[in-house]
Amino acid sequence: MIYQFPTKLFTAAAVVLSLAACSSSSKSPSLSSQAVDGFIVGADVYCDGVLSGVTQTAGRFSCPRGTVLSRIVGGFDVGFDTTATTGTPFTGVLTAPATEPFVTPMTTLSVAIASEDLADGETLDLTRFRQARTTLATSLGIAEDTLFGDPSGNLETVKANAQINQVLAAFAQSNDAYEEAATAFAGVLKERADSNAGPISLTSEVEVLLPAINAKFAPGSRLFKPIAELNTTVAKVNEANRAISELSSRDLVAEVSKEALIKLAPVTIARSRASVTLSNDALRASETLTLTEFESDTQVGGMYNATFYSGVTSFEYDSDVFEINENVVNAGVSMAFEIKSVNNDQRSLSFFSDDVVVSATKDRSDSLVVTMNSDDAVFSARATDTAGTATLATVETDGETLKTDGSTFTIDLVKINEQLEDLGFMDSVLSSNGDYQVTLVITGLRINERMGADTMQAEQYMIESGEMSLKGVGFRGYMSIRL
Amino acid sequence: MAFPVAQASTAYTFTLQHETVNDKVNYSPNLPEGGFAPAEQRPRFQSNGVVFSYRPDSAVRYRFSAAQQEMTSLRDSFVIENVSAGVSRQIQPVFGRRHSVDIGVDLRINSADEIYKNSYTAHADLLLTEIRLIQPRDLRLSIHSDLTIALRERLSLTLGVQTGLTQTDQKEVTGVVRLNNDCNYAFNASTSGGTIRQVERCGRVISYQKQYPSDRTLNDDIGFSVAEDITYRDYFFGPRLSLHWRLGYWQLNTGYQFRKYVRPALDDRMRSLGISPVNHSQDAFVALSYNGFRKWQSGVRINYQKAAFLNDIPFLYNAFTHERFRGNGVVRYGFSVTRLFD
Secondary structure, three states, X not given: OOOOOOOOXXXXXXXXXXXXXXXXXXXXXXXXXXXXXOEEXXXXXXXXXXXXXXXXXXXXXXXXXXXXXXXXXXXXXXXXXOOOOOOEEOOOEEEEEOOOOEEOHHHHHHHHHHHOOOOXXXXXXXXXXXXXXXXXXXXXXXXHHHHOOOOOOOHHHHHHHHHHHHHHHHHOOEHHHHHHHHHHHHHHHXXXXXXXXXXOOOOOOHHHHHHHHHOOOOOOOOOOOOHHHHHHHHHHHHHHHHHHHOOOOHHHHHHHHXXXXXXXXXXXXXXXXXXXXXEEOOOOEEEEEEHHHHHOOOOEOOEOXXXXXXXXXXXXXXXXXXXXXXXXXEEEEEEEEEEEEXXXXXXXXXXXXXXXXXXXXXXXXXXXXXXXXXXXXXXXXXXXXXXXXXXXXXXXXXXXXXXXXXXXXXXXXXXXXXXXXXXXXXXXXXXXXXXXXXXXXXXXXXXXXEEOOEEEEOOEEEEEEOOEEEEEEEXXXXXXXXX | OOOOOOOOOOOEEEEEEEEEEXXXXXXXXXXXXXXEOOOEEEEOEEEEEEEEEEOOOOOEEEEEEEEEXXXXXXXXXXXXXXXXXXXXXXXXXXXXXXXXXEEEEEEEEEEOOEEEEOOOEEEOOEEEEEEEEEOOXXXXXXXXXXXXXXXXXXXXXXXXXXXXXXXXXXXXXXXXXXXXXXXXXXXXEXXXXXXXXXXXXXXXXXXXXXXXXXXHHHHHHHOOOHHHHHOOEEEEEEEEEEEEEEEXXXXXEEEEEEEEEEOHHHHHHHXXXXXXXXXXXXXXXXXXXXXXXOOEEEEEEEEEEEOOXXXXXXXXXXXXXXXXXXXXXXXXXXXXXXXXXX
């Protein structure tokens, strides 16, 4: 997620590492590191809880000298391509001491292990982290040098990180659940090490590992899986980790990992049977098109398939467009919506929010609930008129900005406009003739896509509006307004 | 302000001069946290400068000057630098030996780092709580033509006209405006557009910003335009007359000047907002100088000005500050010491 114009800062978990000594005698003013699963690019970088940019190519980033904990959120896994800038959405949070050269699933687990048994306010020093690494190596039966070797150069390290990520991804449907999953996983591994029961294999003991992690969650918590769902997940992770263990190159590991993660997605977009309805609620006018018709950028007679003869006040995506593969419980996601003129003028209208929550019941598309986190939900909007004047605002909402009623997922522009009352947002785009591109993007929740019988990585779209941007899965359609 | 200098046979002169006004003010600026700073009494205007003149022959005179001017009001204080250069030529005799004509051209430039108006100003529907001109400057080109008539051996009369044009400019205008929702918005604007930004949270609106790509879009939206409200060009003209009396080492001068200003764009803009522009100035003076010392001359001067400083510092005048150029006149006092060089 690369959404700026921040109004809230993500805070690190209550882990503060104090360094016994700097590991580098360099006079560089910053600490450099790499986020690697495959390389994670475009992820938000938090240095001691302060948003400090995004990861660059090959997952590189830096934090100011003196930072104790670096944290990477979201982004895109590009495999081991050192020049790629986009790839498969990475749903997760990786952490490591800022002095570590790499931030990986392995360092994330080590931080989680090191954080166990910490009293409130107690700080974690580097010694504990080193001890945690040893505990991790012991509990997995893998040499510490291998576990913490070059995560892009050492094949065994690549495999171990990929297998750990498969386990975490099995429980973490969204970015905000990843750390919770890591804590549970760390608890299981620490108990294993403390009990001298011998190492647990990431390849052959998945059917032991995942239930143990699941048992760490209270029934009803968002990460807990009922037995049937757990068994399905065990089978998927077992298949993936076994396949990973037998691969002979890091690129193959990246490819197999990616395919496996796609299968773990709790939500699938079924484009072939989806529909979207454009409405003007005041005039009780509406037009329903298939997603294919809406997504076509071909004009006939100078107009798109979706042509409206009054202003549009809402976009409703039929809930059938989403297949729910497993329960989704209060998954925090980021969402953006944009209407942009394609007629060589600057008119556009866009909305961004990091405070969206998604819940759904397995196999029930009509159970989809998308809401704003009403406690202190915030969204940002940007509009540009024909003269190029840009209006930007960040507004605290009343939690009613987005709505689903089970049968549809609706972007209600009237509701949004109510939040932006008197700020002059809506008139610039929707009350004038034009041809527009309409994009909805969601990130932070693992979503794949199905066309016919094939499940694949979901189509990604980017919304960029001024200093704000968001890339993720979603929909892009086209409409014409003729008043 | 030009001091009379007897320079019939002097090639170079160097003058130090100081000016002030009779009007003092208790300067007490607004504090950022609210309230006012302790009052400090200061003259509303004072200036310190140097003038250098060179006369290669009896007909031609070159003049260069530089001054630092400080202006103070109840809430504001700022420094304005001034430089000028001019050349004049005397033509004589024209109508007879008792007449001479002096024609000349002058270029004056005022500039400052920042002019900060730290007091409330209503403009259209806006309440400006502060406004700054960043790097303001003006450039004034004037041409004069003076006819001097020797009435008696020691008494002469000068009648003249002056005309010219002025152009003001600034890098940027910034400030804070309060709207009727009681929220404050900071703005910065130039002739190429600007930005308005909500200063602090206002109700449920955590942040708000509007970016204008041109001066026209800014004006269309909020009724403020740097190009039309701040920057201007004027044309001025007016008559002047003075009497000069010499007795021994003493010289007494008195005179009057009227100047009419025409600002095609700014004045129309102000009238459309219901504001009467200040479009003329008057200046009367009495000056006494003594050159009893062979190489030195000293002088004092008193001016009474209406629309004070409109002639001296044009960029101070705009659609927001016009009211400061109305009302009562100002009495200015000047002192100078001149060194004469052959």
